[in-house]
């Protein structure tokens with residue numbers, strides 16, 4: 001077997017992390033962040049080294065990519081509490097070794113007591129705080145149901161074997177990284193404000209790198225899931241604890257909501273782009289349809305000749321992004337509730353017509369593409385992981401509690417954060433959500449409806465075999481990050497590390513400006529400004545996890561922007 005390069009991961013020594021040793025524990029005691037691996041058999045890239053290692057171990061124990069993905073999902077709920085979750089939802093795209101494509105929708109749903117105007121004040125104005133923070137912001141979680149549906153359809157190893165590593169991590173604790181310590185400290189006031197009981201995420205004084213985070217309540221919740229399956233979360237003690245938390249904090253999720261929740265199999269979005277087949281997530285995520293639209297708009301242009309990060313290439317991609325986001329705003333929502341004209345949106349004549357008014361070197365004002373308001377952009381926290389197994393099964397899975405630590409509400413006695421996914425609905429036409437995204441009736445709140453998502457777990461096939469497995473967090477920037485990564489690799493032929501880590505840009509129709517990362521080249525900014533574009537610098541965009549499979553083997557690359565880490569064998 002080929003040697004695994006660049007991987008310096010070593011086994012996590014749980015027993016060495018005794019509480020008495022907390023102060024001296026090194027932030028990376030027992031594990032290391034590995035940004036790039038090469039492997040022959042299988043690989044996992046996720047937001048946390050311990051989760052990637054759990055997934056790799058499951059592959060080595062004979063599990064397939066779905067088994068590993070389930071184990072990673074539970075592990076991330078422990079080691080990456082700002083986005084990994086039991087209290088949120090997500091989407092899984094699965095390409096089987098037999099060449100079939102599946103997707104599972106475990107997106108949260110609006111509670112039965114939700115209603116269209118629930119986030120409007122007496123004057124009819126949207127109150128962002130109500131949909132973003134605290135108990136009322138939570139949708140009915142879908143994650144546990146998603147893992148069980150995936151397991152029923154494709155799992156090989158027993159569920160207990162997949163959840164056990166997460167239970168061990170929660171029960172015995174693990175050393176937190178500097179980034180996690182910073183995040184926990186940043187949100188300490190919110191944890192105090194929104195929680196009705198002490199949580200594992202609060203402590204006397206500041207968190208620091210190397211402190212051990214122990215989550216006993218979460219371990220018990222996971223044990224109930226092992227014992228009782230899906231009902232261990234949606235019924236019985238866990239359901240009682242969720243509903244009691246809702247009652248303490250003024251939330252509306254009921255026992256009926258939990259009992260009724262089912263994950264759904266959906267037909268994935270699948271389309272050709274040049275020599276590649278792209279498999280991605282369909283509604284209620286906008287991500288896959290928008291990749292199809294954007295790549296179809298791009299295809300007639302010889303962008304690879306323009307040069308990577310040339311102003312010409314970025315202007316073209318910006319104008320494509322602008323048009324796709326305008327469509328998202330107008331048409332997209334939960335397909336179980338609204339008729340979304342998907343076939344028309346991806347029709348080649350329609351897509352070509354969208355670019356009819358594109359002029360190289362000249363911005364098309366967003367007001368000419370569609371109506372809209374200026375909006376603020378806030379935090380985006382979601383997490384993605386990519387898995388490939390030795391047989392060629394590929395899983396691309398993006399999961400979220402929406403904001404950093406979701407609603408910041410931990411279910412008392414159950415130990416997990418609840419999402420604030422209700423903010424992904426359009427509280428009112430023209431009122432931006434936390435990503436500055438606008439919406440219309442198609443994405444209005446209705447009981448049991450799923451809120452529109454941007455999550456874009458994607459698998460790219462070349463010669464009908466998995467070639468890329470990718471995705472990213474980042475709210476609205478998910479869509480443009482995946483688009484850029486695809487263009488960087490498929491068009492500019494960049495090495496994966498560069499495709500992932502090169503400075504990114506983002507346009508989402510409204511507000512009408514191009515966001516760029518801090519290290520985005522100044523000369524390109526100047527050229528775009530000279531064309532008439534407004535440029536705004538912002539915090540890092542996305543954390544893209546890519547696996548590339550070629551005849552030479554498997555390459556796993558974790559984004560430099562976080563503690564993201566790859567593991568393989």
Ligand code: GLY
Nearest residue numbers: 402453454455475
């Ligand atoms: N909460 C981010 C998304 O689903 O798009």
